[in-house]
Amino acid sequence: MNTHFEQLGGESGIRALVDRFYDLMDTAPEAATIRALHAANLKVSREKLFLFLCGWTGGPQHYVEKYGHPRLRMRHFPFAIGAQERDEWLWCMDHALAGHDAPDELKTFLRQKLQQLADHMRNQPE
Numbered sequence: 001m002n003t004h005f006e007q008l009g010g011e012s013g014i015r016a017l018v019d020r021f022y023d024l025m026d027t028a029p030e031a032a033t034i035r036a037l038h039a040a041n042l043k044v045s046r047e048k049l050f051l052f053l054c055g056w057t058g059g060p061q062h063y064v065e066k067y068g069h070p071r072l073r074m075r076h077f078p079f080a081i082g083a084q085e086r087d088e089w090l091w092c093m094d095h096a097l098a099g100h101d102a103p104d105e106l107k108t109f110l111r112q113k114l115q116q117l118a119d120h121m122r123n124q125p126e
Helices: 010-027 029-036 043-056 062-067 072-076 083-098 104-120
Strands: none
Touching (some): 010 029, 010 083, 029 083
């Protein structure tokens, strides 16, 4: 059975997904609030998400090797993340996944898991 990492196309597939995600965040008005939380240059954010998603999808644990345990909520706590920020992040990921050449069942599964993960990142009341 192939891992999600393999079904997404390995490192090149994950890189393409991350690049599409951040290209959308950088240009889409629908992502303006979440974009404002990021540095002007998205290079570091792109790399960290790529490293994280490789391991999260069952591939090499690049993020853990470089930064240690992800502790996502703790690492995102300095940023005000409410429902709008969550939804904008998910909008970018949903559209990035939509254009990815992965099985539809996998996209549905990943959207569900990423919804849960993004909701867990919220640190602001509604």
